[in-house]
Amino acid sequence: MELLEALKTRKSIRAFKPEAVPRELITRILEAARWSPSWGNTQPWELVVVQGDKIRKLTWEMAAVLEQRVVANPDVAMPESFPDAHKDRYMACAAGLFDKMGVARGDKASRLAHMANMTRAFGAPVIIYVIFNADLAEPYTMFDLGAITHAICLAAHDLGLGTCISAQIARYPDIIRRHLGLTLAHKIVVGVALGYPEVHAPVNAFRTEREPLEKLVQWIE
DSSP: OOOOHHHHHOOOOOOOOOOOOOOHHHHHHHHTTTTTOGGGGGGEEEEEEEEHHHHHHHHHHHHHHHHOOOOOOOOOOOOOOOHHHHHHHHHHHHHHHHHHOOOOOTTTHHHHHHHHHTGGGGGSEEEEEEEEGGGOSSHOOOOHHHHHHHHHHHOOOHHTOOEEEEEEGSHHHHHHHHHHTHHHHHHHEEEEEOOOOTOGGGGGGGGOOOOOGGGGGGOOO
16 A cells, blocks of 8 residues: 555544454554654654453453443543634534444433443454653653554554554553553553454444645745
C-alpha cells in the first residue's frame, strides 16, 4: 500500500475477528513504528503488547468496574470541553457512529453496552499500550507518543490489520498496572486495539470526515 493511500484510508475499527495476530506480524509493525520522530531523538515511548488470556481478564475487569460506575482515574486527563466548532465535530462523530450502529439517541442501554464493548477493546485480540515514565511528563512527550501511535496504526493498516486508538481502555490505570506488572512510574496514555477487521460489521463502515484544506491551511508568500 502506498503511504498517501494509507494516510487517507486508515480508519478506526470497532469490530474485530477473534483470530490471533501472529507475533511476527506485530513485530513488523513495531519495528517500523520505532523509527518515528521524537524531540531530540529522546524516544520517550514504551510499548506493552497484551494478548491471549491476559487481554480477556484485563478488559473484562475494566468493563465490570465501568458497569459498576466506578469513577475512572486516567493517568492523562481526558478533555472535558471544546470550543464550539470542535465540539460540533466531536458530536457529529458520535451521532454518525450511533446512526451506523442503529442506536437511537435516547437508547441509554445500548449506549452503555457500547461503552462496555469499547472497554473490552471491541474484542480485539491485541492491545498495544503506549506508556511513558513519569519523569518525562511534559507536553513534547505527548507529541512524540502521538507520532509513534499513528505510525503503529499506519503500519498495521498496510499489513491488512485494523486498529482503534482508545483512551477508554486506559481509563483504569491501576487495574492495568496490576495485570501487566507495571509500577506507578509507568504512566498509561492510550491503548491501541489491534486485530483483523470484521469486514461485515456495520460499525466498521463508519468513517469520519475531515475539514477541507482551506479551513486549516494558511499560505504566506
